[in-house]
Amino acid sequence: MDSLTLPATGRTPGVFFDFAGGHLRMTGESYPDDVAGFFGPVFESLRDFLDRPDGGAIRFDMELLYFNSSSAKALMNIFQMLETVARGGRPVTVTWCVEENDESMRELGEDFAEDLRHVVFQMRELPAGGAP
Template identity: 30%
Template sequence: MNALIIEPSDFSPKVVLDPTKNVFELSGESRPENTSKFYVPILQWLEQYQSVLYWEKDKFGQGAQRTFEFKFDYFNSTSAKFIMDVLMQLDKMAQEGYNINAKWHYDKRDEDMKESGEEFSKLLKKLPIEFVEI
């Protein structure tokens, strides 16, 4: 499956979803002009990736651990809804038994970013989230 790489801008995060390198990361600032236009391809990519994992598991058994890293400096409230969708999608994959986990990075001076991650995690059923202070 092809990687999805989006370079960052002043208002949109860097996206790296690269199964070959086993790197999955969203980082930077998120307040895109059209939030849905930015996040829908990411959600679609994840849906496809779930099919790939299903096929892999069927053929080779459970694969390696996949860690999705969230390293936001800032996201606006409209982005929050889509970040929730991304986490929900990952949660769905975790519920179906794939080796998926998440890491929520936050600046140690930014208690709000930590709390946002905690709020998100309260809405998830299975996805393990590790909080990483930087």
């Protein structure tokens, strides 16, 4: 599979994984009724991609405006998968996009970054209410 695209809904994020290009992106808000049901296929596709022996650099743009605690656990699982391949030598960059003045999301990004030693983690500020 060269890509995974799940359009955003009122409760689930948009998922745009271009595996062929090594560009992963999540947008919107994440508070699905069935977290396992939503994130299960995302994890499976991501695992298949990360297990490829010919993998190149990965860029993950995280553009979530809000997520609940169950989604935070799912995101941590994704970051742990990325950390594992980065530890093995594959270049991984995560860009955490946060709206200006959104200190809560900035702090959450900083919390995730603390657990990543091999992934390059960068913060990108967006205009409030704006797109990247």
